[in-house]
Amino acid sequence: MSAIHPDESLAQRMHGLQPGEQPSPRNTPIIPGTSDDGTLSEDPGKRAPCVLGDRSFEDVTNIVCGYAEAKMPKPWLAALTITSSIAALGTGMILYLIITGVGVWGLNNQVDWAWDITNFVFWIGIGHAGTLISAILCLLKQNWRTAVNRSAEAMTIFAVICAGIFPGIHVGRVWFAWFLAPIPNSNGIWPNFRSPLLWDVFAVSTYATVSLLFWYMGMIPDVATLRDRAYMRLTKGVSRPMAIPMPIGNDIIVPQLPKPDQIRVLVYGIMSLGWRFSSRHWHRYEKAYLILAGISTPLVLSVHSIVSFDFATSIIPGWHTTIFPPYFVAGAVFGGFAMVLWLMIPLRMILPNFSDLLTKRHLENMAKILLLTGTMVGFAYGMEFFIAWYGANEFEFAAFANNRVNPAKAPYWWAYWTMITCNVVFPQLFWFRKMRQNPLVIWIVATAVTIGMWFERFVIIVTSIHRAFLPGEWHMFFPTWVDILTFVGSCGIFMTLFLLFLKFLPVFALAELKVVMPQSHTHDDH
Amino acid sequence: MIPKELISQAADYFPMLLRKPAPKYVSESGNRVYGMVAEFHETPKVYHAAEMVRDAGYSKWDVHTPFPIHDIESAMGMKTTKLPLMAGGAAITGVIIAILLQWGTTAYLYPTVVQGKPFDAWEPFVPIMFELGVLLTAFMCIFGMLALNGLPRFHHPLFSHERFYKVSDDRFIIAIESHDPKFDPAATRALLEKAGGTEIALIEDED
Numbered sequence: 001m002s003a004i005h006p007d008e009s010l011a012q013r014m015h016g017l018q019p020g021e022q023p024s025p026r027n028t029p030i031i032p033g034t035s036d037d038g039t040l041s042e043d044p045g046k047r048a049p050c051v052l053g054d055r056s057f058e059d060v061t062n063i064v065c066g067y068a069e070a071k072m073p074k075p076w077l078a079a080l081t082i083t084s085s086i087a088a089l090g091t092g093m094i095l096y097l098i099i100t101g102v103g104v105w106g107l108n109n110q111v112d113w114a115w116d117i118t119n120f121v122f123w124i125g126i127g128h129a130g131t132l133i134s135a136i137l138c139l140l141k142q143n144w145r146t147a148v149n150r151s152a153e154a155m156t157i158f159a160v161i162c163a164g165i166f167p168g169i170h171v172g173r174v175w176f177a178w179f180l181a182p183i184p185n186s187n188g189i190w191p192n193f194r195s196p197l198l199w200d201v202f203a204v205s206t207y208a209t210v211s212l213l214f215w216y217m218g219m220i221p222d223v224a225t226l227r228d229r230a231y232m233r234l235t236k237g238v239s240r241p242m243a244i245p246m247p248i249g250n251d252i253i254v255p256q257l258p259k260p261d262q263i264r265v266l267v268y269g270i271m272s273l274g275w276r277f278s279s280r281h282w283h284r285y286e287k288a289y290l291i292l293a294g295i296s297t298p299l300v301l302s303v304h305s306i307v308s309f310d311f312a313t314s315i316i317p318g319w320h321t322t323i324f325p326p327y328f329v330a331g332a333v334f335g336g337f338a339m340v341l342w343l344m345i346p347l348r349m350i351l352p353n354f355s356d357l358l359t360k361r362h363l364e365n366m367a368k369i370l371l372l373t374g375t376m377v378g379f380a381y382g383m384e385f386f387i388a389w390y391g392a393n394e395f396e397f398a399a400f401a402n403n404r405v406n407p408a409k410a411p412y413w414w415a416y417w418t419m420i421t422c423n424v425v426f427p428q429l430f431w432f433r434k435m436r437q438n439p440l441v442i443w444i445v446a447t448a449v450t451i452g453m454w455f456e457r458f459v460i461i462v463t464s465i466h467r468a469f470l471p472g473e474w475h476m477f478f479p480t481w482v483d484i485l486t487f488v489g490s491c492g493i494f495m496t497l498f499l500l501f502l503k504f505l506p507v508f509a510l511a512e513l514k515v516v517m518p519q520s521h522t523h524d525d526h
Numbered sequence: 527m528i529p530k531e532l533i534s535q536a537a538d539y540f541p542m543l544l545r546k547p548a549p550k551y552v553s554e555s556g557n558r559v560y561g562m563v564a565e566f567h568e569t570p571k572v573y574h575a576a577e578m579v580r581d582a583g584y585s586k587w588d589v590h591t592p593f594p595i596h597d598i599e600s601a602m603g604m605k606t607t608k609l610p611l612m613a614g615g616a617a618i619t620g621v622i623i624a625i626l627l628q629w630g631t632t633a634y635l636y637p638t639v640v641q642g643k644p645f646d647a648w649e650p651f652v653p654i655m656f657e658l659g660v661l662l663t664a665f666m667c668i669f670g671m672l673a674l675n676g677l678p679r680f681h682h683p684l685f686s687h688e689r690f691y692k693v694s695d696d697r698f699i700i701a702i703e704s705h706d707p708k709f710d711p712a713a714t715r716a717l718l719e720k721a722g723g724t725e726i727a728l729i730e731d732e733d
Contacts, residue, residue, distance in 0.1 A: 057696035190631040194640045194650040206657040210664040225694040273678035277693045281675040282594035284607045288671040291613050295660045514593040522573040
């Protein structure tokens with residue numbers, strides 16, 4: 001057993017085929033005296049490796065498949081228990097809302113959009129990073145994206161699911177939501193195609209469909225790898241029996257149930273559609289991938305532009321602004337990258353060998369994108385304010401000065417300044433190399449940005465409408481417990497789906513990782 | 527039963543209706559032979575081997591690789607796929623559907639005064655024209671890619687080869703079909719050996 005390769009041994013141990021308590025990861029080449037893992041070189045002539053530790057193709061397969069083939073780890077089960085309980089709570093809140101009506105939320109005559117639409121824009125914005133990484137960075141030939149694209153795309157799908165809930169349920173009588181679809185009906189009524197709200201329906205549903213297909217298509221070869229490995233274990237007779245995990249003590253082994261590998265062969269077999277890694281297939285696959293990347297790029301920009309039209313085409317001061325589309329898109333990318341980093345940095349610490357595939361260079365690159373988009377968002381905040389003053393529209397200026405910025409006059413000043421601190425001030429830390437190379441600092445900034453981006457949407461939506469043109473129409477918005485628990489529940493749904501993804505699907509784009517390894521080159525001479 | 531002449535006439539247009547041709551080669555166990563496979567361990571080797579198979583004039587063969595090898599298309603002498611054209615057609619179809627849907631309903635079926643704008647103004651139709659164009663292109667990309675690849679497919683003779691399962695990990699396999707006009711058990715084996723292939727084996731088609 002001593003001759004067996006460390007990565008293969010790790011994969012087998014994670015799968016329960018080999019005894020051993022703590023899997024020992026291979027040592028990454030850390031330059032002595034620094035926290036550099038060998039990827040932080042500033043020499044432009046030297047390309048940082050995307051996969052560390054001198055790995056072979058087989059090692060990478062073992063590492064990535066090991067995560068999906070491992071026995072359900074206890075911490076994962078504990079986390080899933082918590083998040084799925086929160087998700088169930090959120091589902092209960094949605095049912096309560098549907099049964100009782102939107103009155104259970106804190107909405108009033110003046111503030112008729114509040115946390116519901118805030119949450120919608122928050123989640124749909126988070127989704128944008130996945131498409132950005134998989135499409136725009138693909139077109140720009142940024143090889144480092146292969147480390148994060150799969151998980152970021154998964155995150156996109158789950159965020160769009162969370163986003164889709166809120167506009168669906170905020171309509172009040174949910175059973176009439178089909179009125180949004182252009183379906184011939186006996187009333188002869190058709191939806192109003194001149195409304196940005198209807199454009200939004202088309203944009204978000206197209207985005208959800210295309211992202212899902214993109215994600216699935218990228219996964220076909222990797223799922224085929226999982227299928228083949230499970231099949232090989234079955235034919236060699238080394239599959240473990242089904243075991244039911246218990247909170248304490250040993251798992252209960254049930255030999256009567258089908259083995260996990262038998263289920264894998266069936267489910268992954270159907271999911272991989274009979275993929276057999278043919279070069280003729282790869283050729284069409286790569287073309288399809290490139291076209292999808294090409295159309296997803298304008299798509300991702302269009303979706304958040306259209307979301308911003310929901311506000312920008314109205315005549316409410318604070319909403320009626322032409323800067324909204326680019327401002328929303330930059331904010332979406334910003335918030336999405338923060339969420340990717342927020343999820344990936346803890347995983348990098350917990351999962352063995354994860355940090356060899358997601359190197360410090362990857363984190364630094366993403367921190368740079370946070371700095372760029374954060375500064376763009378900061379510029380947009382400034383420009384919005386400048387135009388409110390320079391445009392000489394006193395209502396627009398009042399919406400900013402009296403409703404948002406001035407602590408003496410604006411009741412929501414704290415929300416505005418939280419947004420500024422989290423979104424504009426925190427990312428500026430990344431001007432310093434030490435800061436953007438420190439995973440803990442990046443994680444803290446990512447947390448701040450996620451909070452800040454929620455507040456940004458809250459500030460745009462609620463502070464603009466809580467005071468209309470007449471002082472008699474001024475009302476504050478106070479969230480009810482249903483408001484709060486529905487939002488918390490949507491976070492639970494998101495995390496539950498992400499945890500399931502981590503356990504059952506390939507977390508890294510395996511085939512794409514192999515392409516960026518030096519062994520994939522066809523000529524030995526360079 | 528359908529008369530045989532009808533089937534043969536239809537087969538001019540739909541060749542897949544025809545029964546498979548009689549096996550050119552039959553193994554000792556009586557099964558038809560699908561083809562011959564050879565294994566390679568390194569990317570440059572399989573690339574140069576593919577060039578040799580191409581130059582030997584084979585047409586029904588394939589290279590199975592764990593990841594898309596850069597420029598294997600030219601090493602195999604592959605023609606560029608028609609998929610981009612098909613996707614373009616789908617994009618135009620999507621835009622036309624969006625125009626008909628919006629213009630038909632807004633200007634004719636249910637004309638409603640919205641902010642005093644003309645019923646048939648085209649400007650508000652642009653976002654949905656774009657979205658439907660993208661949606662149909664994406665459908666064509668993925669489903670068209672799968673259809674051209676002949677997927678989904680439940681089984682393939684190569685899956686009966688135990689060593690084929692390593693392709694999804696780190697192995698490269700060149701498979702030459704027995705229906706290739708140039709296929710000859712001895713000559714093909716010699717070619718694959720010369721190209722540096724190991725574990726050369728005949729694959730049976732179990733049906």
